[in-house]
Amino acid sequence: MARKRFDDSNCSVARALNQVGDWWSLLIVLHAMHGTRRFVDFHQELGIAKNILCDRLARLVDNEVLKKVEVGEHGSRFEYRLTGKGRDLFPVVIALRQWGDKWNPAPDDAGLNLRDRATGQPIQAVQVHNTKGDPITVRDVFIPIASAPGRKKDSA
Amino acid sequence: MARKRFDDSNCSVARALNQVGDWWSLLIVLHAMHGTRRFVDFHQELGIAKNILCDRLARLVDNEVLKKVEVGEHGSRFEYRLTGKGRDLFPVVIALRQWGDKWNPAPDDAGLNLRDRATGQPIQAVQVHNTKGDPITVRDVFIPIASAPGRKKDSA
DNA sequence: CTAATTTGGTTTCTTAACGCAACCTTATTT
DNA sequence: AAATAAGGTTGCGTTAAGAAACCAAATTAG
Numbered sequence: 570m571a572r573k574r575f576d577d578s579n580c581s582v583a584r585a586l587n588q589v590g591d592w593w594s595l596l597i598v599l600h601a602m603h604g605t606r607r608f609v610d611f612h613q614e615l616g617i618a619k620n621i622l623c624d625r626l627a628r629l630v631d632n633e634v635l636k637k638v639e640v641g642e643h644g645s646r647f648e649y650r651l652t653g654k655g656r657d658l659f660p661v662v663i664a665l666r667q668w669g670d671k672w673n674p675a676p677d678d679a680g681l682n683l684r685d686r687a688t689g690q691p692i693q694a695v696q697v698h699n700t701k702g703d704p705i706t707v708r709d710v711f712i713p714i715a716s717a718p719g720r721k722k723d724s725a
Numbered sequence: 726m727a728r729k730r731f732d733d734s735n736c737s738v739a740r741a742l743n744q745v746g747d748w749w750s751l752l753i754v755l756h757a758m759h760g761t762r763r764f765v766d767f768h769q770e771l772g773i774a775k776n777i778l779c780d781r782l783a784r785l786v787d788n789e790v791l792k793k794v795e796v797g798e799h800g801s802r803f804e805y806r807l808t809g810k811g812r813d814l815f816p817v818v819i820a821l822r823q824w825g826d827k828w829n830p831a832p833d834d835a836g837l838n839l840r841d842r843a844t845g846q847p848i849q850a851v852q853v854h855n856t857k858g859d860p861i862t863v864r865d866v867f868i869p870i871a872s873a874p875g876r877k878k879d880s881a
Numbered sequence: 882c883t884a885a886t887t888t889g890g891t892t893t894c895t896t897a898a899c900g901c902a903a904c905c906t907t908a909t910t911t
Numbered sequence: 912a913a914a915t916a917a918g919g920t921t922g923c924g925t926t927a928a929g930a931a932a933c934c935a936a937a938t939t940a941g
Binding site for chain 1: 817826829849861
């Protein structure tokens with residue numbers, strides 16, 4: 570029966586994917602981060618069907634990733650702007666971009682050159698660090714057996 | 726007509742989402758990071774339909790995120806293990822988990838307690854940094870106007 | 882002032898994907 | 912010898928995605 574939803578999952582990754590884990594949502598957020606605000610601009614830049622775009626924008630607004638604001642004086646023009654929650658997806662998007670640049674480079678493209686406004690330098694690679702500041706991989710972490718023993722380690 | 730694919734997109738985020746951007750793939754990778762390797766374990770832990778799991782595992786293997794290895798002596802048991810490419814999704818998963826923990830906390834759940842094996846301490850939040858090491862947000866970055874001017878800032 | 886265009890959608894229809902359940906084959910266990 | 916487990920495959924019904932057409936309100940062009 571259709572797509573399974575994870576609103577009630579006890580895994581925060583599943584809950585996150587429930588909000589931005591479909592094909593279009595993260596791309597919409599990405600373009601919003603690059604300055605796109607208008608329906609038609611999302612439509613043209615993404616090549617997304619308009620009904621799907623309607624649905625995704627509405628869902629992102631429902632989930633408070635975007636907010637829909639009327640622009641102009643009589644309310645027939647709208648902008649979709651990132652909320653704080655939406656802007657907080659920045660590390661996710663950057664991590665995904667880095668992964669894509671590293672493992673699936675386009676033949677012609679050298680990756681998007683994002684730079685820091687303050688320094689003018691490219692941004693650093695996103696990494697996971699321990700409290701000492703050392704970068705760590707998935708092999709360096711473990712899940713302490715603390716709460717709710719006897720269960721699976723991390724269900725769905 | 727079905728789902729649009731982005732294999733040829735000049736955006737690495739779109740290409741990345743093409744490989745792990747569906748509902749299940751990242752959850753499979755997440756569970757693989759937590760140690761799951763067997764078909765039946767993915768099936769039970771995720772509650773995913775078996776045909777969908779087959780498809781996703783095959784696609785993740787095709788995309789070299791997982792590798793399928795025979796275990797046992799006569800090749801009727803398999804394990805799906807993360808490749809280096811798959812393990813490199815660690816920052817993506819962690820960033821997504823942090824976002825979910827922050828903005829969609831489960832009422833009962835205090836977030837998964839991931840710890841560094843070396844220090845025993847919880848891992849640090851994933852952030853984007855500039856070259857000076859300062860954390861930056863989406864508002865601190867810009868795209869230098871270098872190649873291909875006159876175009877949109879970043880198509881699809 | 883009227884016609885065309887833009888914006889932000891909604892509707893219809895077709896096709897593809899998801900989910901369930903049943904089935905299947907090859908081991909292994911009882 | 913029968914039952915169970917692993918790792919799927921096959922049908923089938925439901926749902927979601929995509930294209931294209933249509934639409935109303937507002938703006939711009941002529």
